[in-house]
Amino acid sequence: MKILDTAAAPAIATVDLILFALGETGLEVLLIRRGAAPFLDAWALPGGWIHTDEDADLDAAAHRILREKTGVATPYIEQLQTVGNATRDPRGWSLSVAYVALIGPGQAPAVRGGNAADAAWRPVEAVLAEAGDLAFDHGALLGHALARVRRKVEYSTLPVHLLPERFTLSDLQSVYERVLGRRLDKSAFRKRMAEVDFVEPVPGEMRRGSNRPAQIYRLKEARSTAFFDRVL
């Protein structure tokens, strides 16, 4: 019997973040221009090494990298998938744990550098059209993340995390429609939201415009997601 069944060489272990926000044109993703080899000057997803001496666990590493690279504070974050192979990083066998994060307007401050020369919000569709331009396999990662988010929007309350803390039901419906790319029926939408019971009206607070005021809502439990019995 072998005493120690160890790998030939340790794998490189990193965390990559797919950070989504809602822009003028729809979903946007945060990209960072790489300031070091490999893929110097190429656009990439924000990511970094796991620091075994300071990260208590994977989620902590994801939060640290999110903070360091983007200056964003604890939005909704969820592990997506892990990719690992011999070819994605020229430096060797590389393992990347991908996290999807959603962020509301106002929670995304002016993007900062970190050890990246530059950072920018880009419309997902445009980025995916030239997915091959991204560093590593980040194009594929982004595609996978987008598919996951689109699918999950169909049967969950995920999109609330793309809104500010307080919002109206019309705001919420509009987010669903923008992410899904199709119109939804107002009464059916409201019925569905009432069923899962995950938002509550803020008493007395109304949004006023040049029309009927709208009730303002907030999440019942922060950072949570509810699931529908049926697809929207």
Place this chain on the structure above:
Amino acid sequence: MKILDTAAAPAIATVDLILFALGETGLEVLLIRRGAAPFLDAWALPGGWIHTDEDADLDAAAHRILREKTGVATPYIEQLQTVGNATRDPRGWSLSVAYVALIGPGQAPAVRGGNAADAAWRPVEAVLAEAGDLAFDHGALLGHALARVRRKVEYSTLPVHLLPERFTLSDLQSVYERVLGRRLDKSAFRKRMAEVDFVEPVPGEMRRGSNRPAQIYRLKEARSTAFFDRVL
């Protein structure tokens, strides 16, 4: 600017498998008794190190470990989640990519040793009741896997992979019922299966017993899973 932003110490990278099959009492999971420290002699999920010199990618590593530790050939396999922290393995910061695999009867040969002293199929409920007895955090991993499978059964055709290649619709319904723990309506069930159109009758093949013969079906596309619009 730092030249190399590397981790203090490399993380241990492993793959763990949660292998489910259908037994007399319901879902069963394959456990292996550890033949080496840490957790010598404790029961554990089959797993192993990533071999950066022979595994082309993560999925290949999962398949290799499945083969080596269990002798099972390529069933349905899906990445579940990745856990990583400083405490789960006494040897250091450890990263484990967990895969869920489903296997049909007859595809599970007599369990073999590998570098494990022993292996056995155990009913999931019984194992979970004493989840703390498993090595590492494998109890939690198993719980998570079971929750994922149970949930996915509600809205997908996942359970076909627990059956042999050829089966009747009654067989299929029975698997759903056993995994979900409740009865389903026959006509509704058949309608749902017809909708997603993922199985096809094998012409002329019937299962005979002391009653009306039943049409035999097979998967239209092997190793694929379809999704329902609504929950069962």
Place this chain on the structure above:
DNA sequence: GCCACTTAGTGTCGATTGTCAACTAAGTTA
């Protein structure tokens, strides 16, 4: 002051779906 306009939120009604149960079908066994 009143009417047009806009967006919020509710109600109606025909169509669809799910539930429950009965019914027909096709074999084996007594």
Place this chain on the structure above:
DNA sequence: TAACTTAGTTGACAATCGACACTAAGTGGC
């Protein structure tokens, strides 16, 4: 040939859905 078992279909009724219209509550034009 009648009783029994499981396969597979059909029908009635209630619950739910989806499209669309309607009411509500504000602003602004004139």
